[in-house]
Amino acid sequence: MGERRSTSRFKSSLGFGIWDLKLIVRLPFIPVIEVKGTMPTADLSYPIGRFEMPATVTPDMRGRAIEDIVALPARLRDAVAGLTDAQLDTPYRPGGWTGRQVVHHVADSHMNAYVRMKVAQTENSPTITPYDEKAWAELPDMRLPIAVSLGIVDGVHARWVVLLRALKPPDFARTFQHPEYPGAPRTIEWLLQHYSWHSRHHVGHITSLRQREGW
Numbered sequence: 606m607g608e609r610r611s612t613s614r615f616k617s618s619l620g621f622g623i624w625d626l627k628l629i630v631r632l633p634f635i636p637v638i639e640v641k642g643t644m645p646t647a648d649l650s651y652p653i654g655r656f657e658m659p660a661t662v663t664p665d666m667r668g669r670a671i672e673d674i675v676a677l678p679a680r681l682r683d684a685v686a687g688l689t690d691a692q693l694d695t696p697y698r699p700g701g702w703t704g705r706q707v708v709h710h711v712a713d714s715h716m717n718a719y720v721r722m723k724v725a726q727t728e729n730s731p732t733i734t735p736y737d738e739k740a741w742a743e744l745p746d747m748r749l750p751i752a753v754s755l756g757i758v759d760g761v762h763a764r765w766v767v768l769l770r771a772l773k774p775p776d777f778a779r780t781f782q783h784p785e786y787p788g789a790p791r792t793i794e795w796l797l798q799h800y801s802w803h804s805r806h807h808v809g810h811i812t813s814l815r816q817r818e819g820w
């Protein structure tokens with residue numbers, strides 16, 4: 606998740622959309638609620654909150670975001686360590702992806718992100734190709750053992766981190782065009798911050814499920 610984030614299509618005539626409503630509903634539940642099955646779906650979907658691009662990104666913030674990209678392969682392996690196939694095939698929330706789908710989705714998503722960064726580095730504000738992450742998550746390769754995608758994440762991140770660490774400050778301002786956000790070019794800065802969040806977001810789905818289930 607994280608690919609399609611446009612809220613405009615959900616705007617109602619009242620001037621706010623369902624996401625705003627979710628936020629309003631969510632606020633009273635921020636204090637710790639660990640009783641199984643009582644958390645609002647919005648909280649289960651966003652265990653670390655929604656992504657928000659910081660107004661300013663300092664060098665320290667960049668460094669921490671790159672460390673999240675470095676850490677993801679091990680964090681993902683730790684998150685799924687010891688889970689049985691039945692546990693991996695359990696949705697992390699009612700109607701949500703299974704742990705197995707989450708792992709395969711991270712591989713799908715981060716392969717795309719890695720390619721997007723490379724085209725942004727080497728072309729003049731290229732238009733990237735979106736993909737339907739929900740449809741991808743239903744394709745037959747989603748039923749493969751998670752080891753396959755853990756290996757992809759290892760390899761993609763090993764290469765991605767080399768690129769990220771070699772970026773010079775002006776490189777973070779390089780842009781690419783996302784067809785779903787016309788007129789709002791994304792930067793490599795945005796991509797890094799987004800995938801730092803995305804890495805922690807999906808690990809959070811699995812670790813929070815384990816916590817709730819006592820696995």
Ligand code: NI
Nearest residue numbers: 606607608714
């Ligand atoms: Ni995602």
